[in-house]
Amino acid sequence: MDPxxxxxxxxxxxxxxxxxxxxxxxxxxxxxxxxxxxxxxxKLLILPVHLLVxxxxxxxxxxxxxxxxxxxxxxxxxxxxxxxxxxxxAAADFAAARAAGANYYLVKPIDQAKLVQxxxxxxxxxx
Amino acid sequence: MVFGEAKRYYVERRxxxxxxxxxxxxxxxxxxxxxxxxxxxxxxxxxAFTVNETYFYREDHQLKCLTTDLLTERIxxxxxxxxxxxxxxxxxxxxxxxxxxxxxxxxxxLVDEYEIEIIGSDIDTAVLEIAxxxxxxxxxxxxxxxxxxxxxxxxxxxxxxxxxxxxRTSVQFSAANIVELAQTRPYGQFDVIFCRNVLIYFDDxxxxxxxENLFENLLPGGFICLGHTESMSRISPLFEVRRxxxxxxxxxxxxxxx
Numbered sequence: 001m002d003p004x005x006x007x008x009x010x011x012x013x014x015x016x017x018x019x020x021x022x023x024x025x026x027x028x029x030x031x032x033x034x035x036x037x038x039x040x041x042x043k044l045l046i047l048p049v050h051l052l053v054x055x056x057x058x059x060x061x062x063x064x065x066x067x068x069x070x071x072x073x074x075x076x077x078x079x080x081x082x083x084x085x086x087x088x089x090a091a092a093d094f095a096a097a098r099a100a101g102a103n104y105y106l107v108k109p110i111d112q113a114k115l116v117q118x119x120x121x122x123x124x125x126x127x
Numbered sequence: 128m129v130f131g132e133a134k135r136y137y138v139e140r141r142x143x144x145x146x147x148x149x150x151x152x153x154x155x156x157x158x159x160x161x162x163x164x165x166x167x168x169x170x171x172x173x174x175a176f177t178v179n180e181t182y183f184y185r186e187d188h189q190l191k192c193l194t195t196d197l198l199t200e201r202i203x204x205x206x207x208x209x210x211x212x213x214x215x216x217x218x219x220x221x222x223x224x225x226x227x228x229x230x231x232x233x234x235x236x237l238v239d240e241y242e243i244e245i246i247g248s249d250i251d252t253a254v255l256e257i258a259x260x261x262x263x264x265x266x267x268x269x270x271x272x273x274x275x276x277x278x279x280x281x282x283x284x285x286x287x288x289x290x291x292x293x294x295r296t297s298v299q300f301s302a303a304n305i306v307e308l309a310q311t312r313p314y315g316q317f318d319v320i321f322c323r324n325v326l327i328y329f330d331d332x333x334x335x336x337x338x339e340n341l342f343e344n345l346l347p348g349g350f351i352c353l354g355h356t357e358s359m360s361r362i363s364p365l366f367e368v369r370r371x372x373x374x375x376x377x378x379x380x381x382x383x384x385x
Contacts, residue, residue: 016239018293019232022278033293057208087207087240108207109240 005123006030006048010040010063011055011085020053020085023112024119027127037066044070044077051123052082053115056097064100071101081122085110129330141175174253181222183229183263184270186323189352190230192374193319197350198235201318204348211241212317214344216305217325218247221258222267224298225290227321229279246314248303255300261290305337316346324354326362338363348381 007029009020014035021031032047034040036058043049052070054063061069063084071078084102086093097105103122106114120127130138142157149168151157161168184190198211205211215224224247231238249255264287268276280288303310305322306329320341326334341351342365351366352374353359359366359377366377 011239013239013242013297014293015228015232015243015297018291018297019238021293022232085239089207109237111236 004028004030005050005125006032007051007053007119007123008032008034008040008043008047008049009053010034010037010058010066011053012036012058013055016055019112020110020115023115024053027116027120029119029123037061037063037069040066041069044073044080049080051119052080053119054082054084054102056084056086056088056093064096067097067100067102083118083122129328129333138176145172145175170252174251181219182267182270183222183226185222185226186355187226187230187270188373189321189323189376190226191234192352192371192376193227194230194235195373196371197319197376198237201348201350202237202241205241207240209241210244212244212315212346213246213319213321214314214317215245215247215321216303216311216341217249217251217322218254218258218300219249219251220254220263220267221247221261221290221298221300222263223247223321223323224258224300225261225294228294228297229275232279233275243297245298247298247300248305248314249300250302250304252302255302258298258300259295261295262287263290264288305340306333308336308340308343311340311344314344316349317344318346318349320345320349320351322351322353324357326353326357331362334362338365342366342379345379347379349379351377351379353377 007024009017009031011017012035017033021033024031032043034043038061054067056063067082070080081103082101084097084105085108087108089107094105104118106118116127146157149157149160151160161172201211213227215227218224224245228245231243247258262283268288276288279291279294281291283289305311322341326337329337338359345351360368367380369376369378
């Protein structure tokens, strides 16, 4: 049995956090939430996290700034895989996310089954 | 609100309740209290008269219509990430706006593609407090499948359940009297308004004022859902009636149409 993986969902919309949370919890992941990049950085200081699911447009600290900050941390934090989620779908947006340190990028709307599948892949626990 | 002779018993019951709650021995002493608004009695009095009988997923055919037809039509003119605004007025103790949020999570796969804003308003400030707390008994949950209760509620003692935090914070609650334009106007314009089972309690003049106010609160092309026994066609000619597979809904004509 795999130990349970913890996923940090970062999105400013509580409805969206709940939408992702119910999907991921239904697949056996443990989910913690943050409503912007600043809160997410704080969560990373106190909790072991195996995957970041990060929206881009958020108040106080957007997702890409957050990812850049994470990638500059110590190796343990900097190597947490990150799945970026956004309604933006231009090539420039993909490139910016890649440059900030994203491991994968899903364009909203994201099917719940697809989210679970990609979360499993990035955590190394196939679902 | 207008109560005819047939509602005499209902009115008497509420007045007696308030007399008893305020320790007024006679109607005269209670009436003085009411007229002078001692200790905010007017608000308490209004609260006692508003009807707060509701439950989750009530009239769910309209919720089905919301995701199958209404939002599909509304988002045609939107871009990804745009706001989708829904107003439940009145919202009573919150079952309806929370039902809308739950229904969207369960049945609208675009829930993360738009910025969904759900607002619940009511004239009765006491029910808004209950709505914000999001704590419900068995009766309110009777229509919900067990897996929905497990997903969106946390048990609170043996008899109650509380809406999970993320759902609670996804709905905003605030006071508004839909007959007062000064109170409805600040809410701006919505894609869909649920105004169920309240206009039946108004007299003709108030009904018309409410309909005109709500018309202003709709985006061009926006929809309003009434209770299943109510008809906007009897109240106001401003709206177009639309028949969808699951519900009859009234629409503010889109800009440019006649």
